[in-house]
Amino acid sequence: MNNPLCRITDLSVGYRDRTALTGLSLDIFSGERLAIVGESGSGKSTLARTLAGLLPDDAVFAGDIRWSSGQTPSLGRDLGFVFQDTSASLNPVLKIGEQVAEGAKRHLRMTWQAAYAHARNLLEHVRIPNPEAVMNAYPHQLSGGQRQRVAIAAAIASRPSILIADEATSALDTVVQAQIVALLDTLVSEAAMTMIFITHDIALASHLADRIAVFKDGRLVEIGPAADILSSPKDEYTKSLIEGHYDLASTPLISAGRRP
Amino acid sequence: MTLLSVENLRRRYVSTGRDIVAVENATFSIAAGETLGIAGASGSGKSTMARLLLGLMPPDAGKITFEGQDWLSLKGKDLRRQRSRMQMVFQDVLGAFHPTATVGETIGDPIRVHRTVPKPQRTREIARLLERVGLSSDFAGRPVYELSGGQRQRVAIARAIATRPSLVVLDEAVSALDVQVRNRILELLVELQREENMSYLFISHDLAVLRAVSHRLAIMDAGRIVETGHTSDIIEQPQSAAGRALVAATLRLMPGGRQTNTIQQSEPTYDI
Ligand SMILES: Nc1ncnc2c1ncn2[C@@H]1O[C@H](COP(=O)(O)OP(=O)(O)O)[C@@H](O)[C@H]1O
Numbered sequence: 001m002n003n004p005l006c007r008i009t010d011l012s013v014g015y016r017d018r019t020a021l022t023g024l025s026l027d028i029f030s031g032e033r034l035a036i037v038g039e040s041g042s043g044k045s046t047l048a049r050t051l052a053g054l055l056p057d058d059a060v061f062a063g064d065i066r067w068s069s070g071q072t073p074s075l076g077r078d079l080g081f082v083f084q085d086t087s088a089s090l091n092p093v094l095k096i097g098e099q100v101a102e103g104a105k106r107h108l109r110m111t112w113q114a115a116y117a118h119a120r121n122l123l124e125h126v127r128i129p130n131p132e133a134v135m136n137a138y139p140h141q142l143s144g145g146q147r148q149r150v151a152i153a154a155a156i157a158s159r160p161s162i163l164i165a166d167e168a169t170s171a172l173d174t175v176v177q178a179q180i181v182a183l184l185d186t187l188v189s190e191a192a193m194t195m196i197f198i199t200h201d202i203a204l205a206s207h208l209a210d211r212i213a214v215f216k217d218g219r220l221v222e223i224g225p226a227a228d229i230l231s232s233p234k235d236e237y238t239k240s241l242i243e244g245h246y247d248l249a250s251t252p253l254i255s256a257g258r259r260p
Numbered sequence: 261m262t263l264l265s266v267e268n269l270r271r272r273y274v275s276t277g278r279d280i281v282a283v284e285n286a287t288f289s290i291a292a293g294e295t296l297g298i299a300g301a302s303g304s305g306k307s308t309m310a311r312l313l314l315g316l317m318p319p320d321a322g323k324i325t326f327e328g329q330d331w332l333s334l335k336g337k338d339l340r341r342q343r344s345r346m347q348m349v350f351q352d353v354l355g356a357f358h359p360t361a362t363v364g365e366t367i368g369d370p371i372r373v374h375r376t377v378p379k380p381q382r383t384r385e386i387a388r389l390l391e392r393v394g395l396s397s398d399f400a401g402r403p404v405y406e407l408s409g410g411q412r413q414r415v416a417i418a419r420a421i422a423t424r425p426s427l428v429v430l431d432e433a434v435s436a437l438d439v440q441v442r443n444r445i446l447e448l449l450v451e452l453q454r455e456e457n458m459s460y461l462f463i464s465h466d467l468a469v470l471r472a473v474s475h476r477l478a479i480m481d482a483g484r485i486v487e488t489g490h491t492s493d494i495i496e497q498p499q500s501a502a503g504r505a506l507v508a509a510t511l512r513l514m515p516g517g518r519q520t521n522t523i524q525q526s527e528p529t530y531d532i
Pocket residue numbers: 015016017018019020038039040041042043044045046047056
């Protein structure tokens with residue numbers, strides 16, 4: 001493969017009382033969609049925070065992260081971040097228009113007027129109905145799904161080349177989740193962004209990713225093209241994640257849909 | 261035999277500036293030993309329905325008959341006795357329990373309140389219940405906050421079945437759990453149901469989970485029950501728009517990856 005956008009070598013990260021990532025080596029390629037999959041506590045968010053420069057000050061960090069550009073991408077300019085919880089992305093006392101325009105004004109050096117027009121277009125782009133009205137609304141006036149659309153608009157306002165989505169759909173119900181996943185799919189394709197998609201749901205990863213990395217207990221257990229990982233996993237843990245997935249074709253635990 | 265029947269239930273919230281009808285004209289029933297799954301988007305009224313059934317808030321209108329009694333007019337001793345027959349398991353166990361309480365205290369609480377087991381036998385009963393949900397009896401002395409999410413949910417189940425209820429209301433009880441842990445809990449619930457002949461009202465936004473455990477389904481949309489039927493009938497041929505949206509949004513694992521992507525995108529709803 002070509003040169004990686006980012007090469008992570010032997011990365012370990014610890015918090016005060018525990019190790020969160022151990023000996024992680026991983027390449028991220030420009031324009032790819034890399035899914036990081038694993039159960040809660042496996043270190044997925046720690047990797048996301050490390051890449052985005054969001055680790056707490058007291059975190060202990062060892063190893064090497066090398067970006068092909070020679071410098072760490074700046075959060076909010078080169079790298080957009082979408083959190084699970086929109087209260088981490090959106091300021092509750094700022095109008096939607098202001099928060100989405102803010103990133104564009106700062107990083108694209110737009111006037112407020114131009115940034116506002118850009119923000120309005122972005123809201124339309126993330127398929128917020130009636131963007132004019134939403135520009136003047138506050139986050140709490142929107143549903144969870146609409147808030148996540150706004151958070152995505154804010155994350156891409158500066159036209160970053162990298163987007164990290166950390167469980168961006170996990171707090172949403174399945175119908176809204178499918179809508180947001182489809183939106184991310186479109187946005188990332190249009191702008192040829194590199195996407196790092198973090199999820200505990202391997203089925204979700206199967207719909208979005210080019211490559212899948214499986215984490216367990218702070219270690220990378222397996223990485224490869226999505227089709228390989230999903231159809232012929234080598235690791236026992238990956239197999240158990242795939243087998244444990246329930247969908248509408250799985251065998252029910254009770255005799256199907258019959259009265260007792 | 262009908263265990264629970266709900267007729268024309270209605271509940272409205274009055275909050276700053278606007279009224280929300282959270283449950284409207286809801287009618288359904290649950291047979292003994294049956295699991296009724298309630299599916300619906302977030303905000304469709306599922307949790308309000310759970311709170312109304314459990315008597316955590318009164319409905320504005322409607323009728324609930326539980327074990328042949330008019331559930332809403334029960335008072336005093338009768339209410340207390342009957343309450344022990346309907347228990348609950350919620351998503352956020354830590355929120356529902358006293359955080360520093362031990363596992364033993366947490367499980368023993370309903371037994372104490374409802375006096376279903378004489379005092380000298382309570383420790384033995386707690387050990388039996390722990391074993392019943394797959395935990396060793398030494399868990400009794402541990403504080404709840406020390407437990408993993410799956411262990412806490414097992415404690416919640418032990419507590420719920422402690423009074424030998426005929427109905428357990430589960431509101432997103434497995435939604436916060438990792439897949440493997442979730443599956444073990446679902447298996448435990450199905451096994452307990454078979455052995456104790458309990459009914460479940462199983463609430464989830466995840467149709468795949470509901471399909472695994474429910475004999476029948478009810479689909480909620482904007483406070484109304486828009487469809488009820490046998491699980492396989494609804495999954496195969498949903499009749500309501502909300503049912504179709506839920507079926508379409510339930511992700512399959514695509515073994516070939518995203519080249520075979522079939523994500524469906526319905527129009528976003530505008531709700532400001
Ligand atoms: N700020 C923090 N301080 C201390 N421990 C943390 C902190 N953030 C995460 N951890 C711990 O690090 C481990 C990995 O966490 P995380 O990266 O959040 O995993 P995931 O996103 O896969 O759930 C877990 O054991 C978690 O409890």
